[in-house]
Amino acid sequence: MTPPFTAGLLGTGLLDLLLPTRCAGCGGAGGQLCPACRAELTCTGAGPVERRPGPKGLPPLYAAAPYAGPVRHLLIAHKERGALRLARPLGAALAAAVRSAAEAGAPGAPGALLLVPVPSARRAVRARGHDPMLRLARAAARELSRSGRPALAAAALRHVRPVADQAGLSAAERHRNLHGALAVPPRRAALLSGRRLVLVDDLVTTGASLAEAARALRAGGCPPCAAAAVAATPRRLPGRGQPG
Secondary structure (H helix, E strand, O other): OOOHHHHHHHHHHHHHHHOOOOOOOOOOOOOOOOHHHHHHOOOOOOEEEOOOOOOOOOOOEEEEEEOOHHHHHHHHHHHHOOOHHHHHHHHHHHHHHHHHHHHOOOOOOOOOEEEEEOOOOHHHHHHHOOOHHHHHHHHHHHHHHHOOOOEEEOOOOEEOOOOOOOOOOOHHHHHHHHOOOEEOOHHHHHHHOOOEEEEEEEEEOOOHHHHHHHHHHHHOOOOOOEEEEEEEOOOOOOOOOOOO
């Protein structure tokens, strides 16, 4: 029997094909992603992101766009509302951020890039009916390969203990919440060895999630050379309310 969340996701996809849709970024006409909102993903150009004070161990970080306006709506639509066709343009934006990291000379082993997504909790994947970050990582790897930069994506990290919802936690609380939560399964370590790893995520705010993912990769003997995201908050906001 098809699980209810999967059936709902499939139904949404069929309706999306059969009925006129509005842009997930601005709500206007022009399909699920109108030309203006598509341009928002690339108009600023991918570049480095600083987090001061950043979490310990955060790799050099790059993002394609600010987390604001249509870009914010597009990420939410893909992640929480099953707008799966947005994976390709969002993946292209992520690929631009990865490409910036590689062209900046981030150190690492030569050869094909291996994109390692920050994993979602299993309960979140079940609730959404898909793994949004793995989908974006694969879309970015395909985009990079088409443009002449060989790349693969691998779900190389897993949660080894439960974590609390990040929303509403301070920076220090987020660090304590996440520290030690991720690991590289032994069967994955051989796949990662000798690769040029780039951590990828859809959104970076404080960088706590990426820092924990980087710690887990280093502990597994596979340090990442950089991290990349589709979007980043324009600045690190003090206090509470940042997702990760």
